[in-house]
Amino acid sequence: MLLHEKADQAQSLLAETGLDCWLTFARETELHPDPGIEQVVGAGVVRNSAFLFTAGGARVAIVANFDTSAIRARGVFREVVGYDEDIRGPLLAALQRLGPMTIGLNYSTDDVTADGLTHGHWLLLQQLLSGTPYLDRLTSAAPLLARLRGRKSPAEVDRIRRAVTVTERIVGLLTPRIRPGLSERELAALVHAHFAKLGVAPAWALEGCPIVNSGPVSDLGHTYPSDAVRIEPGHLVHIDLGVRVDGYCSDLQRMWYVRRPGEPGPPADVQRAFDTVVRAIDAGAGVLRPGVRGFEVDAAAREVVVGAGYAEFKHGLGHGLGRAVHDGGTMLGPRWPCYGRNVEAAVEAGNVFTLELGVPTGAGIVGLEEDVLVTATGCEFLSSRQRELMLV
Amino acid sequence: MLLHEKADQAQSLLAETGLDCWLTFARETELHPDPGIEQVVGAGVVRNSAFLFTAGGARVAIVANFDTSAIRARGVFREVVGYDEDIRGPLLAALQRLGPMTIGLNYSTDDVTADGLTHGHWLLLQQLLSGTPYLDRLTSAAPLLARLRGRKSPAEVDRIRRAVTVTERIVGLLTPRIRPGLSERELAALVHAHFAKLGVAPAWALEGCPIVNSGPVSDLGHTYPSDAVRIEPGHLVHIDLGVRVDGYCSDLQRMWYVRRPGEPGPPADVQRAFDTVVRAIDAGAGVLRPGVRGFEVDAAAREVVVGAGYAEFKHGLGHGLGRAVHDGGTMLGPRWPCYGRNVEAAVEAGNVFTLELGVPTGAGIVGLEEDVLVTATGCEFLSSRQRELMLV
Numbered sequence: 001m002l003l004h005e006k007a008d009q010a011q012s013l014l015a016e017t018g019l020d021c022w023l024t025f026a027r028e029t030e031l032h033p034d035p036g037i038e039q040v041v042g043a044g045v046v047r048n049s050a051f052l053f054t055a056g057g058a059r060v061a062i063v064a065n066f067d068t069s070a071i072r073a074r075g076v077f078r079e080v081v082g083y084d085e086d087i088r089g090p091l092l093a094a095l096q097r098l099g100p101m102t103i104g105l106n107y108s109t110d111d112v113t114a115d116g117l118t119h120g121h122w123l124l125l126q127q128l129l130s131g132t133p134y135l136d137r138l139t140s141a142a143p144l145l146a147r148l149r150g151r152k153s154p155a156e157v158d159r160i161r162r163a164v165t166v167t168e169r170i171v172g173l174l175t176p177r178i179r180p181g182l183s184e185r186e187l188a189a190l191v192h193a194h195f196a197k198l199g200v201a202p203a204w205a206l207e208g209c210p211i212v213n214s215g216p217v218s219d220l221g222h223t224y225p226s227d228a229v230r231i232e233p234g235h236l237v238h239i240d241l242g243v244r245v246d247g248y249c250s251d252l253q254r255m256w257y258v259r260r261p262g263e264p265g266p267p268a269d270v271q272r273a274f275d276t277v278v279r280a281i282d283a284g285a286g287v288l289r290p291g292v293r294g295f296e297v298d299a300a301a302r303e304v305v306v307g308a309g310y311a312e313f314k315h316g317l318g319h320g321l322g323r324a325v326h327d328g329g330t331m332l333g334p335r336w337p338c339y340g341r342n343v344e345a346a347v348e349a350g351n352v353f354t355l356e357l358g359v360p361t362g363a364g365i366v367g368l369e370e371d372v373l374v375t376a377t378g379c380e381f382l383s384s385r386q387r388e389l390m391l392v
Numbered sequence: 393m394l395l396h397e398k399a400d401q402a403q404s405l406l407a408e409t410g411l412d413c414w415l416t417f418a419r420e421t422e423l424h425p426d427p428g429i430e431q432v433v434g435a436g437v438v439r440n441s442a443f444l445f446t447a448g449g450a451r452v453a454i455v456a457n458f459d460t461s462a463i464r465a466r467g468v469f470r471e472v473v474g475y476d477e478d479i480r481g482p483l484l485a486a487l488q489r490l491g492p493m494t495i496g497l498n499y500s501t502d503d504v505t506a507d508g509l510t511h512g513h514w515l516l517l518q519q520l521l522s523g524t525p526y527l528d529r530l531t532s533a534a535p536l537l538a539r540l541r542g543r544k545s546p547a548e549v550d551r552i553r554r555a556v557t558v559t560e561r562i563v564g565l566l567t568p569r570i571r572p573g574l575s576e577r578e579l580a581a582l583v584h585a586h587f588a589k590l591g592v593a594p595a596w597a598l599e600g601c602p603i604v605n606s607g608p609v610s611d612l613g614h615t616y617p618s619d620a621v622r623i624e625p626g627h628l629v630h631i632d633l634g635v636r637v638d639g640y641c642s643d644l645q646r647m648w649y650v651r652r653p654g655e656p657g658p659p660a661d662v663q664r665a666f667d668t669v670v671r672a673i674d675a676g677a678g679v680l681r682p683g684v685r686g687f688e689v690d691a692a693a694r695e696v697v698v699g700a701g702y703a704e705f706k707h708g709l710g711h712g713l714g715r716a717v718h719d720g721g722t723m724l725g726p727r728w729p730c731y732g733r734n735v736e737a738a739v740e741a742g743n744v745f746t747l748e749l750g751v752p753t754g755a756g757i758v759g760l761e762e763d764v765l766v767t768a769t770g771c772e773f774l775s776s777r778q779r780e781l782m783l784v
Contacts, residue, residue: 027504028504028718030596030597030717030718031427031504031718031720032507032508033424033425035423044600046718048730064730065613066612066707067613067614069612069614069615070600070614070615070616084730085726085729086730087730105511107511108512109513109515109516109519110516111512112419112420112423112512113423114512115424115510115511115513117510117511118507118508118509118511119497119510120499120502120503120504120506120507120534121511122511122514123501124501124502124732127501140512142512204422204436205422208436208462220461221457221460221461222436222437222438222459222462223465224462314457314458324423326423328423336478337477337478338439338440338476338477340516
């Protein structure tokens, strides 16, 4: 079971990241999802709960009595301690018994998927541990969480592959339906019908998944498909689309060009922009391998775009892809303050990234996005690359 | 629109709670939902984002350029500032212009729905504001968030009413289907079929919604319906069920007794337990009115249960109900450490609570849960009370 596989992986990452203990401290996980809970606990909790893994192999869950049954049913924790009124007693007892010198918590200034602990809950933990030696032993478990999330097992990669396959199937079904007069929103509705028929969920909130852009006046970015913007001859049609299969995501951008009467293909400037985007993805993929740092991969692609005379794209070349569509960990992005240390980190085998960028043209945005797996020596495309504009 | 109604309410709560400015600082809201975003922004964001309301009436959103369009589309913020690389410049510029002396953030040690800010993001905000006078002006916006969430408008109460009505309709449809031999999981599957037919979502994660308990050996608490436990003559059948309608939740517990051959009704001990639970809810409702403190309402019901010779129920009598099924704010619970200050707070008109408790019997758990609205002078039941065991 994937849950147990990730729990074993977490256990082995403790020694590697220099932690004696990893402590996920959580509550009301329906309101506050925590990457720690999601990856290795697999069931929600209501009242203050503590999940401890130690480098020595101990696994202890301390949860309210009415939550013990669901946690036990998952089978990850050898010891499940229930309480009714106050977690302090059983939490201190467990820490005294385990005696960790370093205790990693789920927070990070930069890596969002390592930042599940809320500030109020952190303050509460300070109160609970006040007067004990454990207060000074707290630190961030971000290095553990980044590796746990980033190093995908074969079972995880398989789920992402299946999500990519479903996405490509939907793209294939769209091609014969794309025609002048169809609005962006109508195209999105076709995609939603395929989601329902194929029994898959969108990888992000449905109202903005897919993003649809037709022609030069469409709103770019994380927008909602428009009723007013309709496909016209001479438009580039662009979608950004992802699905979730067995809890894992895909994220692809695909493109069509709608020919004017008599046009054999896209105008030269559109073709040049498209080819530049393809070359930029080639360049990024060309340097993507274990050990390279995030910003170096981004720079390789960015250089192609700038070298061809286009403006820099205003986002990173790629983000992690997995349980979340923005899966945290190492980011393939420029050294901008908004990306913090995520772009300084080294790429590892088993990481899955998007490679994505866009350049504007008079016919609309040219944007492509592929999904890739980092292998021992380079990278493998999980998606069937788009190397030609699809023509309508 | 409800979003604008809540934004106006937030604005008016600033003066009441002594804040010059309410700052929701958020990122990757698909991974980290924030009650501030949910209530008054209404669209997700990816990169570091700041949403400011001031007592003077200013409303400023600072978000990445690719997020501006979705935020503008909601129409809540008069000013939407976009950025590409670093939020620091526009954030400091806005603070300098607005000059707040107190800035409330979304964190709370006790109230989970006021605790959307993650600890890592709080640390990042400390870095961004370092060397500015605003660092020392940060405080918790929990009092504002508790009132914003707790004081339901007529439009919010209407949505909860509709969720309750749908839930009661499902309960009515179940009654003729309950019979010996049906497993807990099969009964849950019937409920899920009604969810699909009626087009409603469960109020909490589907695999545990409804909770189903048949007879004395069923697992209690936040559990999953069992394949192995089947309804038998002499069993109490208990469900805990909620749905979400237009973003607002219901949460009800309902009961049946399955008669043995020749039995006219439940055994005396079961009837006595049931009547005690009904009386305890009567007692809680009897003292529920604006100004009473959470623990006082709980105590009134708890006294009935203990007075009748039963063990205390191991949870609070009631929780807030609204956008979340555990909606935060004032809690009707005992003064246990796990509830913190939530049970010390005063009840307000417009609050919606559950009133729920259970006692064990030899035939299974007797548990009832009703949903109530606090009025100017007392409370009104939003659910049609269960005052008699339904007989099978």
